Amino acid sequence: MADNSEAKAREAIKVTLDVDEIPKKWYNIVADIPGGLPPALHPGTKEPLKPSEWEAIFPKGLIRQELSTERFIDVPDEVREALARIGRPTPLYRASRLEKALGTPARIYYKREDLSPTGSHKPNTAIAQAYFNFIEGVDHLTTETGAGQWGSALSSAAAYFGMKCTVFMVKSSYDQKPYRKYVMKLYGADVYASPSDRTEFGRKTLEKDPGCAGSLGIAISEAIELAVNSPNTKYSLGSVLNHVMLHQTVIGQEAQKQLAMIDEKPDKMIACVGGGSNFAGFTFPFIYEKLKGKNDARFIAVEPESVPSLTGIKSGRSRYDYDFGDTAGMTPLLKMYTLGHDFMPDPIHAGGLRYHGMAPTVSALYDKGIIDAEALPQDETFVAGELFTRTEGIIPAPESCHAIASAIRHARECKRLNKEEVIVFNLSGHGLLDLQNYATMLGM
Structure with missing residues (x-):
């Protein structure tokens, strides 16, 4: 970085945006997935699902978004007003105290999605x-x-x-x-x-x-x-579904502006994955930039070892195939990395990551090598959450601890190699209602 950029990065503790900078459009990555996204199929005919066949469970407006191939879709003013009421835009923080505890030359940032009234993204x-x-x-x-x-x-x-x-x-x-x-x-x-x-x-x-x-x-x-x-x-x-991923891209679009304000470009972007929504919202706008040659970041999806829908492909535990989104087989068939719709996960404390399949958009990106994935053990993630709490002062959700643990791994690797990197992760939720889980895992 140039001297001015270094100064901005050093000074960055909290990077904020004004309320009028809440994104006015959602980004739809379906428009940019190389080769397109495999369509959802009717479970009976195995033919691509028609718009009318979604109407039993979704309103027409969301069906249009689900099936859209437009790159940008307008955010209604009423939705932007409601997003402002729950605290958007959310701040980006420099994890300088965590960096010091790790003794790493890496610069670590996190997007605070834990600040909403219900505590998550x-x-x-x-x-x-x-x-x-x-x-x-x-x-x-x-x-x-x-x-x-x-x-x-x-x-x-x-x-x-x-x-x-x-x-x-x-x-x-x-x-x-x-x-x-x-x-x-x-x-x-x-x-x-x-x-x-x-x-x-x-x-x-x-x-x-x-x-x-x-x-x-x-x-x-x-x-x-x-x-x-x-x-x-x-x-x-x-x-899981496309319209859900779409709505979450307000996270990444805000993060793009915030990193630009301090002249930082991410080397690694990290988020936990269950169905994929916080990872998608955080990374998809940056993946769009990478597909256009504007950045060279790595995007890392972090899942539990016990629910390895992405990483399980290497051991044969999961597959990339059409599967139901539910156990009873009532949903359309979706092309995704899946452990099987009848998979019964262990009752791990990161309950939001206990889903058998991965979002079709995230799955397609992983299949094409555009994103990476890691699987971490539960005990390591809670230890990482404890360290984050003691250094940054925030108690993270067990799900978010997976992203923190991965960021710590990569920051320690930077220390070992004496290498500077910009590591950015999504703090997808707080853990203030998960204290019993911490007590159980950490022996409190």
Whole structure:
């Protein structure tokens, strides 16, 4: 870097944007995936799904976004106003105290998505999805949630637009994270441990295994079943599909402006992945730049060792193929890296990363070698979260700890090689409602 750039980087502690810099367009990476994105297929005919065949579960506005190949899609003013109310734009921080503790020549930055009222990046799409349902007259939304962050976000967004919300929460998380269900209920949502006795599929699952810990696939099946069988009701989801990835790109677009303000270009961009939404939102705008030859960054998706939908391809645990997004086989078939829709994950504490498949857009980028992936053990991620808490003063979500642990690994490698790098990661959520998990893992 030039001297002025070095000075800006040294001085950067917190980089902020004004409210009028909330992005006015979402970036749609479908327009730029080399070779295009494999279409979703009808589970019966195995033919590409027609727009009308999505309408049982989604409003027309979101279907248009899901199937769009336009590069940029307008963000409605009402959505931008709601995003401002939850604290967008979010700040970018320099992790200088973490750097000092590691003794690394790397410069580490993190985008703070933990500052929303519900504590994660999830409201970025929850608000958009609730809005497009609301303007089409839908009055009830159903959904699943793993760790509870998505359920909390959609409950809040539904309340904002005066809608009813029903959430099926994976049972292991329902038991591990009781305060998240209270958050949802405060916003007016009905919350059920999944598998539940509220749906036919839930009851069948419990008959086979009364002690079933649940999975996101099962919870999705229950939410879709309720949506299809209830009047004026649609289904919403917090990850995987194209329109969800699209809405999250406000994160990366803001980060682009913030890094430019301090004359920094990322060498590595890191985020955790379950279904892929925070990784997509954080990296896709930068991947667009890389595809145009404007940067040479590495993009690293970090998943748990016990749920290796991407990295499992090397050992034969996962495959890149068409699969259902849910356990009951009610969704369209999606081309993705998958552990199999009947995969039952271990009840790890990072409940938001316990999904059997990866978003089709993220999967396509991994298949083409445009992004990289790592799998980390649970104990390492909690140790990383503890170090981050003690140096940067923020308690991260167990999911976000995967990104932190990866950033620490790469920063330590920079120390070993005496190499300067700019490492940027997405702090996707806070862990203030995950303290029991920390106590369990760290022996407190």
